[in-house]
Amino acid sequence: MADPREGEPVAAAGEIARRLFADARVVIVGGSVLTDRRTSMSDLDLVVVTGPRDAPYRHSFTWGNWPVEALVHDEETLRAHCTDNLARRWAGIPRLIAEGALVADQDGVGTRLQTEMRQRLSAGPTAATASELDAQRYELTDLLDDLTGADDPAEIAFIAARVLTKSAQLALLAGQHWQGSGKWLWRELHDHDPGLADQLATALPDAPRLGAVARAVLDRTGGPLRDGYRVTDPRCP
Numbered sequence: 001m002a003d004p005r006e007g008e009p010v011a012a013a014g015e016i017a018r019r020l021f022a023d024a025r026v027v028i029v030g031g032s033v034l035t036d037r038r039t040s041m042s043d044l045d046l047v048v049v050t051g052p053r054d055a056p057y058r059h060s061f062t063w064g065n066w067p068v069e070a071l072v073h074d075e076e077t078l079r080a081h082c083t084d085n086l087a088r089r090w091a092g093i094p095r096l097i098a099e100g101a102l103v104a105d106q107d108g109v110g111t112r113l114q115t116e117m118r119q120r121l122s123a124g125p126t127a128a129t130a131s132e133l134d135a136q137r138y139e140l141t142d143l144l145d146d147l148t149g150a151d152d153p154a155e156i157a158f159i160a161a162r163v164l165t166k167s168a169q170l171a172l173l174a175g176q177h178w179q180g181s182g183k184w185l186w187r188e189l190h191d192h193d194p195g196l197a198d199q200l201a202t203a204l205p206d207a208p209r210l211g212a213v214a215r216a217v218l219d220r221t222g223g224p225l226r227d228g229y230r231v232t233d234p235r236c237p
Contacts, residue, residue, distance in 0.1 A: 009033045012066050013044055014103040025049045025075070026110035030100025043067040047097055049109060050074055056081065075109060082117065089125040091178040091188075128173045136170040137225040140218055145226075147211050156207050164200050167214040171196055174221040 013029035021027055031045035032038055044066050056073040071093065073081060082094045098117040102110045143163050150156045168189045172179055180188040190197040196217070203210040218224050 009038075009044055009066075010101050010103060012063060013046060013101070016044070016046065016063050016068065016070075017048075017104045021048050021050075021070075021072075021104070023050065024104055025051065025106050026102070026113065027104035028097055028100040028102055028110060028114075030096035034099075034101060041067075043069055045096055045100075046070040047078070047093065047100065048072045049078055049113070052076070075113075078113070082120075086120055086125070089173070089177075089179045091121060091125075092180070092184065094121055125176055125178055127176050131231075133170075133174060133221060134225055134229065135231070136166065136173055137218060137222055138229050140166045140170055140214060141224040141226050144211055144214055144218075144224070147207055150207075160204055160207055160210055163210055163214050164204055167200060167217045168197075170221055171217050 009029060013027065017024065017027040026047070026049035028047045029044055030047070031042070033042040033044060044063070046068060048070055050072060051074060053072075053074045056071070056077045059070045059072065061068050061070075082097070085091070085093055094117040097113055098121055100114075102114070105111060140163070143159060143166060147156065147159045147163055150159055165185065168185050169179060172188055172192055175192050177192040178188050179185070186197060186201065189200070196213070199213045200210070203213050215224075
C-alpha cells in the first residue's frame with residue numbers, strides 16, 4: 001500500500017524540529033517509520049532533549065498528514081527515563097535513541113546519547129531473579145486453571161488473550177531477552193524464539209491448543225507453581 005503522506009519521515013521530523021523545537025539541544029526521529037516495517041499508519045516518534053525543564057512530557061499531535069508522538073525531556077530526565085526502562089527490560093525508548101536519525105544536535109549530546117544507548121542495549125537485559133520467575137510462573141499457572149475451567153466463550157476469549165501475553169513475557173524473562181507490549185511483544189518473542197512466537201500467535205483461537213503451548217512454556221521455566229507459593233506484602237501503614 002502506498003503511503004499517503006507527503007515527504008519522507010526524516011525531512012518531516014527536521015521541519016518539526018525547526019518550527020516547534022528550535023531551541024532543543026537534540027531531536028531524534030525513530031521507530032518503525034524508518035524501517036521496512038513502516039505502514040500507512042506509522043507515526044513519527046520523536047525524542048526531544050531541551051535545556052533544564054520542570055518536568056518531561058509526552059505530546060501527541062498531527063503535522064501535515066503525519067501523526068506525531070514527541071517525548072520531551074532534558075538530558076537528566078531522559079537518562080533517568082532510559083535507565084528505568086532498561087532496568088524493567090523495556091528497550092523501546094533506548095532503542096529509538098540508538099537506532100534513530102539525528103535531525104538536530106546542537107552540542108553533540110545526541111551523538112553521545114546514541115553511543116551510550118547502543119552500548120547499554122548491546123549488554124542486554126539483566127537476568128531474572130528467582131522471585132521474578134516465580135511470580136510469572138504463578139500467574140500463568142492461575143490463568144491456565146481459569147482457562148481450563150471456563151465454559152463461557154466471552155470469558156475464554158479474555159483469559160486466552162492474557163495467557164498468550166503472559167506466556168510470551170515468561171519466555172522472554174527466562175530467556176534474558178527484552179520485553180515488549182502489543183506488536184513489540186510479538187517482535188521481541190519472534191527475535192528470541194520464532195517457533196514459540198508462531199505457535200502462540202496461531203493457537204489463540206483454539207483454547208486447548210493455546211493451553212498446551214503455555215504449559216510447555218511453564219515446563220521449560222520451572223513448571224507450574226501454586227502450592228507453597230508465598231509472598232510478603234509491605235505493611236501499610
